[in-house]
Amino acid sequence: MKSEKLTKVILFLSSLTILLVASGMIYSLAGGSVLAFKTFGIKFIYTSVWNPTEGSENYGALAFIAGTIITSVFALLVCLPLALSTALFIGEYYRDKPVSRIVGTMVDLLAGIPSIVYGLWGFYVLRPLIVDLGLSPQGYGIFTSGIVLAIMIIPYATSISTEIIKMVPNDLKEAAYSLGATRLEVITNVLIPNARSGIFASFILAFGRALGETMAVTMLIGNANVVPESLFATGNTMASVIANQFGEADGLKLSSLIAIGLLLFIITALINAAGKFIIKRFS
């Protein structure tokens, strides 16, 4: 009886701690960004100047918001066909076969590789390749970091879509087969339409991961504080500009970086909530 009470107290306190940490973080993010928003107002979100010269300091987040969205959308577009085919391979065509277990393990392995290792690979393997192909002089930029980002989010999109695909009831597939459908017809007319919202949500969640991914992107994107002009141009994402500049920032610049952090947090939270909501409705 007594130990049960104790357990309850411990559980309650732990949950309370988590709650406090989370709200404390939001509070300090919001508090830290007050100066930036007071100085620049809502304009902060849609201007792209980044001028740290003392006396004429002026900051706006647009270049980084644009950089984030462009790299993430590009990564998503590259990831989509690969992840969807792999999910169909594991979850339908070779379901429960040894080969799908091997591929599934490889996918999980990809998910476990630390961001910095992807960054290194991108820096020493992909970047020289891009230079050799003549796509960009230094090999840095949206394209390079987007490709690495795509590889990084493939495991998330794949493993969630695989689960969703496996959840499509077998008797629906059998009903289609019993009408004389071929395997491809079953996949395109029954499997994918039934798994559609879940697959969509898995890509939203993968997109959410891409938005906040920092290390590998920081190493590859080229750190230019401007709205990128092309796929091969350099840029900065919200996460990478913070990583690049927080060490030497104080005052208004620090507040601006924290404000970018707050915006990133809000965007990511909204995207994740949307993805989870759709998944929940699906199952």
Added chain:
Amino acid sequence: MDKPIVDIKDPVLRIENLHVSYDGIKNSVTDVSASVKKHAITAIMGPSGCGKSTLLRAINRMHDLYPQIKTTGKIFLNGDDISSISNIVLRRKIGMVFQRPNPFPTMSIYDNVIAGYKLNGFSLKKHERDEIVEKSLTDVSLWNEVKDALNKKGTFLSGGQQQRLCIARALAFQPDVILLDEPTSALDPIATAKIEDLLLELKDKYSIVLVTHNMAQAARISNFSMFMYLGELVEYGRTKDMFTKPVDKRTEEYLTGKFG
């Protein structure tokens, strides 16, 4: 063979020495031979796990979807060996209705009925599609209930309506045979009675094979009955004969409720 095999002339289906094994070791259907009469309802009865579904699914070669399942023996549809027909063509000639009503949840009632045509990539003119939909839904006495809701999802219907929709879907290709695997086990008595009446009407046009674990249902609507036990076809005959004077002791025990 001393098994009582009824003599059926010009059968729609002829099954010869059929064996089906899920694991390559144990047979779930053992040496079944039987002919199925045209334009009649043939019931397959027996306790749960005796191989009824396994036998039924051999007829439209559903087992081919699972390479580990081993099937031997022959089945003839109107005299043609089904192994010489492609699965796709075969399954258009043999419709199937499942235990749980399973209309395609992403499709409207209308699209569910013509799903067979859509899935197979047939392009029909609108009036042809409309005709097929109306005729198939009329055949299952669902037309009057749903004619104003054809664009609604099939999953909004009641269980009994959904099952009739699934029958309509199976009928849309005008198959020779309809296989039904315990189609009323998920339905209430009123919906069950409607499906039974419907099957009695349909048998004028189609040959029906009905798996049921409900003896009373077999007695009510079937013309011929098979009794299966442990994978074997123990007894096969006119339903009237089987229920009044079963030949095999196991059939008698089953019919008198000693097991099952």
